[in-house]
Amino acid sequence: MLTNKRLILAHFWLAFIVFAVALVLGAWQMFVRSPLNAWHFNPELYYRSVTAHGSAMGYVFPTLIAMGFGYAITEASLEKPLVGRRWAWVGFLLVAVGAVVAMVPVSLGLASVLYTFYPPMIGNPFYYIGVVMVVVGSWIWVALTSINFTIWKRDNPGKPVPLPMFANVAGSYLWGWTAVGAALEILLQILPVALGFKSTIDAGLARVFFSWTLHAIVYFWLMPTYIAYYTIFPRAIGGRLYSDAMARISFILFVVVAMPIGVHHLFADPQVGAGFKFMHSAFTGLVALPTLLTVFTICASAEIASRLRGGRGAFGWITALPWSNPIMLATALSLVMLGFGGAGGLINMSYQLDASVHNTQWITGHFHLIFGGAIVIMYFAIAYDLWPHLTGRALESFGLMRAQLWLWFIGMIVTTFPWHYVGILGMPRRMAFYDYANPAISPQAFSVVVSAIGGFILLVSGILFMLVLIRGQFGTRGEAGAYRFSVPLHMPARIPVALNSFGLWLALMIGLTVVNYGFPIAQLMVLNETSVPAVYVGASR
Amino acid sequence: MSDQPLVSLRNPWFVAGVGITVGIAAFSAVVGLIWLPLAQPDLKLSGIWDAICSAAGVPRATVQDASIKPEFRTSNVVMTSEMLTKPDQVSIGRGATLSQRCAICHGPQGVSDANSPNLAGQFAAVTYKELNDFKAGARVSVVMSPFAAAISDQDMKDVAAYYAYLPRVPSNNLNAGLPAPAIVVTGAPMRNIPPCGSCHGDIDNKAGSPWLGGQSAVYIKAQLQSLASGARRNDISQQMRNVARQMTPEEIDQAARYYAAQP
Numbered sequence: 100m101l102t103n104k105r106l107i108l109a110h111f112w113l114a115f116i117v118f119a120v121a122l123v124l125g126a127w128q129m130f131v132r133s134p135l136n137a138w139h140f141n142p143e144l145y146y147r148s149v150t151a152h153g154s155a156m157g158y159v160f161p162t163l164i165a166m167g168f169g170y171a172i173t174e175a176s177l178e179k180p181l182v183g184r185r186w187a188w189v190g191f192l193l194v195a196v197g198a199v200v201a202m203v204p205v206s207l208g209l210a211s212v213l214y215t216f217y218p219p220m221i222g223n224p225f226y227y228i229g230v231v232m233v234v235v236g237s238w239i240w241v242a243l244t245s246i247n248f249t250i251w252k253r254d255n256p257g258k259p260v261p262l263p264m265f266a267n268v269a270g271s272y273l274w275g276w277t278a279v280g281a282a283l284e285i286l287l288q289i290l291p292v293a294l295g296f297k298s299t300i301d302a303g304l305a306r307v308f309f310s311w312t313l314h315a316i317v318y319f320w321l322m323p324t325y326i327a328y329y330t331i332f333p334r335a336i337g338g339r340l341y342s343d344a345m346a347r348i349s350f351i352l353f354v355v356v357a358m359p360i361g362v363h364h365l366f367a368d369p370q371v372g373a374g375f376k377f378m379h380s381a382f383t384g385l386v387a388l389p390t391l392l393t394v395f396t397i398c399a400s401a402e403i404a405s406r407l408r409g410g411r412g413a414f415g416w417i418t419a420l421p422w423s424n425p426i427m428l429a430t431a432l433s434l435v436m437l438g439f440g441g442a443g444g445l446i447n448m449s450y451q452l453d454a455s456v457h458n459t460q461w462i463t464g465h466f467h468l469i470f471g472g473a474i475v476i477m478y479f480a481i482a483y484d485l486w487p488h489l490t491g492r493a494l495e496s497f498g499l500m501r502a503q504l505w506l507w508f509i510g511m512i513v514t515t516f517p518w519h520y521v522g523i524l525g526m527p528r529r530m531a532f533y534d535y536a537n538p539a540i541s542p543q544a545f546s547v548v549v550s551a552i553g554g555f556i557l558l559v560s561g562i563l564f565m566l567v568l569i570r571g572q573f574g575t576r577g578e579a580g581a582y583r584f585s586v587p588l589h590m591p592a593r594i595p596v597a598l599n600s601f602g603l604w605l606a607l608m609i610g611l612t613v614v615n616y617g618f619p620i621a622q623l624m625v626l627n628e629t630s631v632p633a634v635y636v637g638a639s640r
Numbered sequence: 641m642s643d644q645p646l647v648s649l650r651n652p653w654f655v656a657g658v659g660i661t662v663g664i665a666a667f668s669a670v671v672g673l674i675w676l677p678l679a680q681p682d683l684k685l686s687g688i689w690d691a692i693c694s695a696a697g698v699p700r701a702t703v704q705d706a707s708i709k710p711e712f713r714t715s716n717v718v719m720t721s722e723m724l725t726k727p728d729q730v731s732i733g734r735g736a737t738l739s740q741r742c743a744i745c746h747g748p749q750g751v752s753d754a755n756s757p758n759l760a761g762q763f764a765a766v767t768y769k770e771l772n773d774f775k776a777g778a779r780v781s782v783v784m785s786p787f788a789a790a791i792s793d794q795d796m797k798d799v800a801a802y803y804a805y806l807p808r809v810p811s812n813n814l815n816a817g818l819p820a821p822a823i824v825v826t827g828a829p830m831r832n833i834p835p836c837g838s839c840h841g842d843i844d845n846k847a848g849s850p851w852l853g854g855q856s857a858v859y860i861k862a863q864l865q866s867l868a869s870g871a872r873r874n875d876i877s878q879q880m881r882n883v884a885r886q887m888t889p890e891e892i893d894q895a896a897r898y899y900a901a902q903p
């Protein structure tokens with residue numbers, strides 16, 4: 100039962116418009132720094148563009164998807180209208196206005212600091228204020244999700260919370276807590292300098308705060324995708340979810356261990372002790388567990404669907420899956436990209452191997468594969484699945500959808516494989532210009548060209564995607580029926596209290612944060628002489 | 641749903657959740673903060689508390705005095721690329737007189753017939769540094785060390801200036817057409833060996849790297865071997881030992897023969 104369709108649709112539309120603009124910037128970036136471009140541009144424009152692309156793709160786009168999809172889940176799975184509808188609109192407006200406030204200084208070249216802020220570089224204060232507005236807007240969503248969850252539990256004592264809602268709450272809590280790191284960095288450290296109250300900044304401490312956000316934000320991006328795996332995919336292919344408990348355990352594991360591991364982004368940084376780097380590595384190893392559980396459960400669910408359709412044989416059942424169904428296709432392609440991306444992630448998380456890929460194009464290749472590929476392709480699937488329920492009109496262009504998904508997959512592979520490779524050759528990331536005539540760099544030229552071509556394939560896929568959605572707004576009217584999620588194979592009438600509530604897991608999440616981050620942060624705050632002069636970006640030269 | 645309270649020792653989820661989390665945290669803390677640091681002898685830790693502080697990243701002010709002194713002497717010469725590059729005539733003249741004492745071995749014109757190193761045309765900074773190292777005991781030679789033991793700093797500068805002033809005398813077995821071996825031209829990147837010429841001249845000359853052309857092959861070979869074995873360790877920051885250790889005996893031979901035939 101979706102009552103606030105406008106609200107949800109507004110989130111999705113804004114998300115995809117931001118995505119489309121940022122996608123064009125991405126393709127342009129790919130092109131200008133490749134040998135295809137004959138070098139006729141101001142490199143400053145590149146950093147402007149990367150800041151805009153990174154902030155839009157990293158902050159605004161996934162946040163809006165998580166919020167919009169989250170509201171849809173709240174209403175559809177709890178089967179009652181959202182409590183706090185006005186507040187939800189306030190949150191939406193904050194995100195929308197924040198995005199504009201942040202992007203104005205960036206487009207003017209006053210805040211080309213890249214989306215990771217990179218202190219001691221300091222840009223125009225409005226860039227940071229805009230980002231904070233986006234985060235505060237999303238916190239309203241966190242609060243509303245929690246409130247709706249609590250009210251439902253009070254009204255339905257003893258009943259298990261529906262899995263989609265349970266996962267949605269897990270994602271929102273994770274985000275609520277993990278965003279605190281970057282918020283502290285901006286409010287306590289960057290803004291005072293950007294506003295002119297201070298002229299020095301502790302860049303090391305700022306990086307530690309950012310790492311607090313940086314790993315778990317990835318899992319926040321991932322949440323809608325995993326929720327779609329568990330609660331949309333089995334239903335869409337006519338099957339059942341293999342295990343409800345397994346799903347809950349996966350989401351719980353994300354809440355507990357996705358956050359206190361961020362120092363693995365600081366392996367090359369001197370301000371964190373080696374012992375803490377080791378502790379974060381140990382927990383990083385653990386975070387692969389929920390993903391492995393998920394892959395297992397989803398494959399098992401697919402097998403169930405196939406056998407229900409008459410699939411047989413040890414592997415023969417794979418051919419009996421409904422491959423023409425866009426959700427089936429998207430999920431399969433997503434899992435393939437998740438597999439490659441995960442393998443790359445294992446390399447990043449090992450201290451020694453990371454040293455050779457740190458800050459190279461390998462890293463950008465890696466996160467594009469996993470985020471732009473595995474995760475975003477499921478955002479497309481979610482939109483395809485929800486759209487008829489939001490617009491009241493059928494999506495009819497199935498052929499176009501399949502072509503779009505295939506193009507996204509092919510484009511992503513063509514873009515990211517060579518991207519990883521040039522990283523191994525040592526090509527640094529975040530640079531506007533490479534002299535491919537230099538004999539030391541020329542061997543990378545071919546791969547960079549291939550990768551840029553992949554970027555254009557992605558652009559084409561993005562255009563097709565927008566086309567499908569726009570056509571959906573003008574399709575034939577038809578009642579899509581109530582929006583449903585998948586049903587587990589066995590739905591136990593009673594589930595353990597621990598799998599139906601978050602108190603214990605939030606306590607562990609916060610406790611682990613204190614154990615893993617408490618000392619490094621406290622020490623850097625106490626130490627004198629760890630601050631460096633700020634470097635103002637976009638100031639008059 | 642179960643009526644069991646969440647926080648209770650009879651709730652297996654609670655016990656397992658908290659137990660596993662605390663267990664992993666404690667285990668990784670012990671390994672990361674105690675065991676791994678203590679397993680690294682280079683850290684020179686004085687005990688468990690020291691290990692924890694070091695691994696936690698506490699700046700350690702005490703390191704200086706508890707300092708890690710090698711059991712051998714190291715060079716105390718501070719090398720700069722400007723060092724002794726502007727000789728004056730008085731210094732060269734004094735050096736000429738002082739060098740009489742050295743002539744029996746290093747030759748009256750700074751060119752030896754007895755496999756002692758040639759000094760004629762050697763960079764003044766190199767001669768000065770090596771003499772200093774012999775005097776300080778950072779480089780040891782039963783034959784040479786006694787002659788450096790009593791020499792004053794000014795005298796060292798003067799002989800160095802004199803030998804730098806002398807022309808390099810082409811060696812007896814000069815053969816400039818000899819093809820340069822790979823180890824000299826390209827080094828061995830996979831073993832971290834840069835081309836010899838990137839320090840010793842031809843490509844670039846780095847401060848303190850001796851001129852090798854015309855030096856006796858026996859001498860070059862002996863020096864490379866003792867640098868590789870660690871018998872000679874006066875090179876600052878192991879610049880040359882790191883190279884020599886990675887060289888194969890054949891490469892040492894080739895390099896020695898090649899440089900001996902160069903001007």
Ligand code: HEM
Pocket residue numbers: 122124125126127128129149150152153154156157213214215463467470471472475528529530553554555557558
């Ligand atoms: C849809 C998914 C995408 C997402 C979520 C995404 C996200 C990001 C993020 C977060 C950054 C980091 C910015 C930084 O390093 O500061 C980035 C950089 C970049 N992206 Fe994307 N991106 C996506 C698609 C694309 C596409 C399709 C292209 C190419 C056509 C592209 C090209 C680039 C380039 C060239 C950079 C700069 C890399 C560097 O110089 O370090 N991105 N992207």
Ligand SMILES: [Cu+2]
Pocket residue numbers: 313314315317361363364
């Ligand atoms: Cu991470």
